[in-house]
Amino acid sequence: MAICTGCSLLCEDIEAAEKDGALTHVKNLCRKGHGHFQAAFTERTVPMIDGEQVDLDRAITKAAEILKSAKSPLLYGWSNSTLEAQAVGIELAEKLGATIDDTSSSCQGILMERILSGKLPTCTLDDVRNYADTSIFWGSDPSSSHPRHLSRFSYYPRGEKRQKSYEEERTCIAVDVRKSATANLCPNYYFQVAPSGDAQFMEAILAVLEGKIPRVGDKKKMIGLGSILKKTEWGVIFAGLGMVYSLQEKMDLFEKLLARLNEITTFKVVPMVGHYNMRGFNELLLEKTGFINRVSFKDGKPAHGPEHSVVAAAKTCDAALIIGSDPFSALPFGTARALAKVPLIAIDPRRSLTTDGAKVVIPSALSGLEAGGTGVRMDGVKIKFEPIMKSDLPTDEQILTRIMEAI
């Protein structure tokens, strides 16, 4: 069995083989996972300097030169690399006195911080399968983003205490600004919130739990929601980007809601992490520095703050190494523009807007397909994997180690 690195579910039951440059005998991969692995056969990168193809050694030497001569380099990406590669990356940042940040910085970071520090109660997805009778998809849409989430864990499967599963025992609730694919599965329990209205909706739930009249939403429906929550034996909230972006500085309210729910029954939170090893990076950096992201080693000691976030650091860095990420596609225009102005080193298995704009491109093996290692699932479970096929391409870990040796 192989592991899919297409999203942070890290599905462990994948069967696949490679024949003549294509995947064959594929079983259990969802559409997203299939696209993810298929990418290895299209749009591959080759080692390049200034748009000219070079050999790998030259690209690595050039990358080391750029980083060595930079005064404030930024190392960004990380959520599509193995724990082993991330560990070398953090070491490299320390050695260079660089700023290091990952995709969580503009994504799930503020939620992950609270989960890893124990401020929000959490659980594994296996607990969800075994015990959950209420699953709330809040600002998350696994049918689109984590296609096997509902079938492996959160809605359809039978579990230790949930033998009657979705037919009788599990209720799924969607809270979203739009009727997403997931909300369509639970039309009776779809609660529409206004954009940036999640905090208000939380206040409304807190009100109905106190027996008060809620200020937003259909009153009858809100009171109905209150009684489902009270009757829940074991509930879980799958918090997605919709909620995180909407709450931002008001994250404390989410803690308050969870605390209140846990006075009544059991309620947990699972962060709907996108990339397969974002959580791994956050855990590793936390262990090494006390912070989950946005760290600068400029003065030797790790410093943390918004000024070290990718959005801010893109404007102040004088060189950047981007690994397994495509900020030119995924970050605001101004951030992409700022990064495009400095010498960029892109380590990636496949061509992207960022590799196209990089001074140095270093091709790497695709984790899961061509490289083995360890990833951390969205719920914190560590998953080890072996590659599906042989490859001559170096892994992220090997590339970073060689860059470090050359500095």
Place this chain on the structure above:
Amino acid sequence: MATEVEVTVVTMRDIFQDEAGRKSRFSDEYRDQSAQIILDKQDLAKLGAKDGQKLRVLVKNDVGSVVVAAKTSEDNPHPGLAFMYNSPWSNQLVSDAVSESSIPGFKSIKAIVSAAEEKVTQISEIQARIKG
């Protein structure tokens, strides 16, 4: 002057668009799946779209602009609210001026929409803008 509609754009994900982007950021498939805006029925009608008619629109704000295909929402009425898939097209409109949490407003983009004659913005144009 062409009619303009003010909207807040919320970005979202889609499995087909995601799959296309994983396979290639440079394919026509990825462009067609990404360069879209989903508008409320009434808002789309204000821009001059007759029932079922395809319309291209210019979406612009202080950060940038893109020409994308407009589609009607299947959801309940939501005038002033629009949806785009998270992509290089939507990110042309996202400001890097951030709030205290330093998270860009990917899901609350203020923009103005109007009917457009031009072709849909190509990925090569986006690359050229980023390069500057």
